[in-house]
Amino acid sequence: MNPIIVxxxxxxxxxxxxxxxxxxxxxxxxxxxxxxxxxxxWMVGAYALGYALFALVIGPLSDGWNRKKVMLYGMIGFGxxxxxxxxxxxxxxxxxxxxxxxxxxxxxTPQIWASIPSLVRPNQILRAMGIVTGGLAVSQTLGVPLGxxxxxxxWSLPFFLLGVFALLLAIPxxxxxxxxxxxxxxxxxxxxxxxxxxxxVFTARNGKISFIxxxxxxxxxxxxxxxxxxxxxxxxxxxxxGTGQVMMFLGLGNLIGSFLGSRTVNRFGKNKVLVVALGAAxxxxxxxxxxxxxxxxxxxxxxxxxxxxxxFPVMITELQSLAHQARGTIAALSNAAMYGATTxxxxxxxxxxxxxGQFMAVAAFTMACFILSLGLWLxxxxxxxxxxxxxxxxHSS
Numbered sequence: 001m002n003p004i005i006v007x008x009x010x011x012x013x014x015x016x017x018x019x020x021x022x023x024x025x026x027x028x029x030x031x032x033x034x035x036x037x038x039x040x041x042w043m044v045g046a047y048a049l050g051y052a053l054f055a056l057v058i059g060p061l062s063d064g065w066n067r068k069k070v071m072l073y074g075m076i077g078f079g080x081x082x083x084x085x086x087x088x089x090x091x092x093x094x095x096x097x098x099x100x101x102x103x104x105x106x107x108x109t110p111q112i113w114a115s116i117p118s119l120v121r122p123n124q125i126l127r128a129m130g131i132v133t134g135g136l137a138v139s140q141t142l143g144v145p146l147g148x149x150x151x152x153x154x155w156s157l158p159f160f161l162l163g164v165f166a167l168l169l170a171i172p173x174x175x176x177x178x179x180x181x182x183x184x185x186x187x188x189x190x191x192x193x194x195x196x197x198x199x200x201v202f203t204a205r206n207g208k209i210s211f212i213x214x215x216x217x218x219x220x221x222x223x224x225x226x227x228x229x230x231x232x233x234x235x236x237x238x239x240x241x242g243t244g245q246v247m248m249f250l251g252l253g254n255l256i257g258s259f260l261g262s263r264t265v266n267r268f269g270k271n272k273v274l275v276v277a278l279g280a281a282x283x284x285x286x287x288x289x290x291x292x293x294x295x296x297x298x299x300x301x302x303x304x305x306x307x308x309x310x311x312f313p314v315m316i317t318e319l320q321s322l323a324h325q326a327r328g329t330i331a332a333l334s335n336a337a338m339y340g341a342t343t344x345x346x347x348x349x350x351x352x353x354x355x356x357g358q359f360m361a362v363a364a365f366t367m368a369c370f371i372l373s374l375g376l377w378l379x380x381x382x383x384x385x386x387x388x389x390x391x392x393x394x395h396s397s
Contacts, residue, residue, distance in 0.1 A: 002119070002120060002128070003172075003176055004119055004176060004177055005116075005119075005120070005128050005131050005132065006131075007169070007172050007173070007176060007177070008112050008116070008128075008131075008132045008135070009131055009132055009134060009135040010135065010169060011075070011108060011112060011135065011169060012109075012112065012132050012133070012135030012136050012139070013135035013136070013138050013139045014135075014139075014162060014165055014166055014169065015078070015105045015108065015109060015139075016135060016136040016138075016139030016140060017139040017142065017146070017162065018047075018078075018082055018101060018105070018162050019047065019105075019139070020139055020140055021146065021158055021162070022043055022044055022047070022098075025155050025158070026040050026041075026043065026044075028155045029043060029094070029155060032155065033090065033091035033094065034091075035091050039091070042095055043094060043095065043098055046095045046096075046098040046099040046102065047098045047099065047101055047102035047105075048102060048339060048342075049099065049102070050098070050099035050100065050101070050102030050103040050106070051102035051103065051105055051106040051335070051339070052102075052106075052335065052336055052339040052340075054102070054103040054106040054107070055106035055109075055110060055331075055332040055335045055336060056332055056333075056336055057194065057332075058070075058106055058107050058110065058328075058332065059110045059197075059328045059329045059330075059331055059332020059333070059335075060194040060197035060198060060326070060328065060329040060332065061194065061328075062107075062110060062111060062114070062328040063114075063182060063197055063325065063326050063327065063328040063329055064182045065182060066179055066180055066181055066182070067111040067114060067115050067180035067328070068111075068173065068177045068178065068179050068180045070107060070111050071107075071108055071111040071112070071115075071173055071177065072170055072173045072174055073107070074104050074105075074106075074107030074108040074111070075104075075108055075166055075167075075169060075170045075173055076166075076167065076170050077100070077103075077104035077107065078101060078104035078105055078107075078108060078166050079163045079164070079165075079166030079167035079169075079170065080163065080167070081097050081100035081101045081103075081104055081163075082097075082101050082159055082162045082163040082166060083159060083160060083162075083163025083164065083167075084097045084100075084159075084163075085097045085098060085101065085159040085163075086155075086156035086157070086158075086159030086160045086163070087156065106332075106335070109331065109335065110327075110328045110331035110332050110335065111180075111328065111331075112132060112331075113129075113132075113316060113320060113327070113330075113331040113334075114320070114327030114328045114330070114331050115177075115180050115327075116128050116129060116132065116320075117320055117321075117324065117327065118180060119178075125317055125320075126261070126262040126265055126266075126313055126314065126317050127262035127263075129262075129313035129316055129317050130258045130259055130260075130261045130262050130309075130313040131258070131259065133258040133309065133312050133313050133316075134255050134258040134259055134309075136254075136258075137251050137252075137254035137255035137257075137258050137309055138251065138255055139251075140247070140250065140251040140254060141247075141248050141250075141251025141252055141254075141255065142251070146158070197326045197328075197329040198329060198333075200323050200325070200326050200329075201322060201323050201326050201329055201330055201333065204322045204323045205322075206322065206380040207322050207323070209376050209379060209380045210318060210319055210322060210376075210377075210380050211319070211333060211334075211337060212376055213315075213372075213373045213376035213377045213380065214315050214319060214334060214337055214338075214373070215337045215340065215341050216369050216370075216372045216373035216376065217278070217311070217315065217341075217369065217370065217373040218337060218338045218341035218342070218345070219341040219344055219345045219348075219369045220282075220345070220365065220366035220367070220368070220369025220370050220373070221308065221341070221345070221366070221369075222338075222341055222342040222345035222346060223345035223346070223348055223349040223362055223365055223366050223369070224285055224345075224349070224362055224363060224366040225345075226342070226345060226346035226349050226350075227346075227349045227350070227353050227359065227362055228246075228301075230353065231289075231353070231359040231362075232246060232297075234357075235359070236294050236297070246297075246298060246301060249298050249301055249302045249305075250301055250302070250304075250305045251305070252302065253301070253302040253303065253304070253305035253306035253308075253309065254305040254306070254308055254309040255309065256306055256309065257305065257306040257307060257308060257309025257310040257311075258309040258310070258312070258313060259309075260310065261273075261309060261310035261311075261312075261313050261314065262313065264310055265310075265314060270314060270318075270381070271377075271378060271381055273310065273311075273314060274311070274314070274374055274377050274378070275374060275378075277307040277310055277311050278307075278311070278370040278371070278373060278374045279370070279371075279374070280303075280307060281304050281307045281308065281311075281370060282363075282366060282367035282370040282371065283367070284300045284303055284304045284307075285300075285304065285363040285366050285367060286360070286363045286364065286367060287300060288300035288301065288304075288363075289358070289359040289360040289362075289363040290360060315377075316334065318377075318380075319333075319334050348365060349362045349365065352365055
């Protein structure tokens with residue numbers, strides 16, 4: 001296996017773990033800093049906000065820089081800021097360090113997605129994307145139980161370990177990853193570069209359709225995911241430990257799907273995978289919302305996130321193919337779309353679940369989002385075929 005892809009797997013595992021780890025630590029951190037439940041949520045929000053906002057700027061700028069250097073400096077910043085979270089003397093300082101961690105992660109992550117097409121053969125891109133996505137799946141599987149386990153000892157320990165691990169991973173970035181110079185001529189000013197890169201993405205064939213399709217997918221995905229814990233607690237009286245076990249099923253399914261997705265696509269084709277996976281995932285959400293069997297819920301969620309793990313690399317690969325000279329911009333936009341969908345999905349799901357008291361309402365919304373996403377992806381695929389057909393006719397004439 002390509003050692004750089006293994007390194008990227010570890011980087012995504014580390015960044016993903018830092019993201020998921022904070023959730024089980026919130027109770028002890030709230031008590032440590034003496035803040036309310038509502039205020040403690042800002043320790044999650046500061047990270048997400050720092051990530052989302054900075055990614056929109058650093059993504060386009062990095063398209064004109066050496067991606068290796070950007071990744072290296074971002075990883076060093078991530079390691080230092082995460083380590084400092086473990087010694088934050090006050091709530092305000094903790095928010096600052098969490099925001100810096102999010103900003104640093106926003107520097108690293110777009111470089112990973114954007115550089116994969118430059119480092120592997122075209123027929124290996126989807127497989128590499130799946131392996132790297134597997135790092136996020138493993139972090140989702142281990143992040144919550146690992147955080148809960150460490151919180152019983154000292155809340156500082158996970159920040160210290162992640163910070164040191166991040167600084168150690170900066171070493172192979174320096175010596176294993178080759179230089180990744182820009183695929184475009186540097187612009188005269190940063191502001192002009194950002195605008196031109198965004199324009200090149202949105203004016204690319206299928207650019208707008210593809211991003212709307214991706215947003216619709218993540219909107220439904222995170223609408224359901226955001227209220228899984230509340231539903232499991234209300235319907236099955238599961239506590240934190242029980243919910244954590246269910247989350248491990250999610251992560252395991254996501255991991256398997258990430259690794260097997262490329263083989264599935266190569267065998268059946270992208271469109272068939274999109275149709276079957278999105279349709280089946282939506283139906284499974286409707287199914288588990290109408291069952292009284294916890295075992296069926298676990299099996300259903302495992303299957304759903306196996307399908308999600310298969311779909312995510314396919315969609316990211318499609319987005320990255322829109323404009324090869326602006327891959328950092330694409331990665332930043334896809335991250336922003338995901339965080340925007342997370343916020344909107346959680347809000348809509350909160351309204352639906354709060355007013356009906358039924359997860360079925362959320363599942364129905366998720367199904368509608370998946371159908372919309374599928375229609376848009378298929379429309380983009382038809383446009384690609386049409387353009388290729390006309391190009392072939394023009395060449396033959």
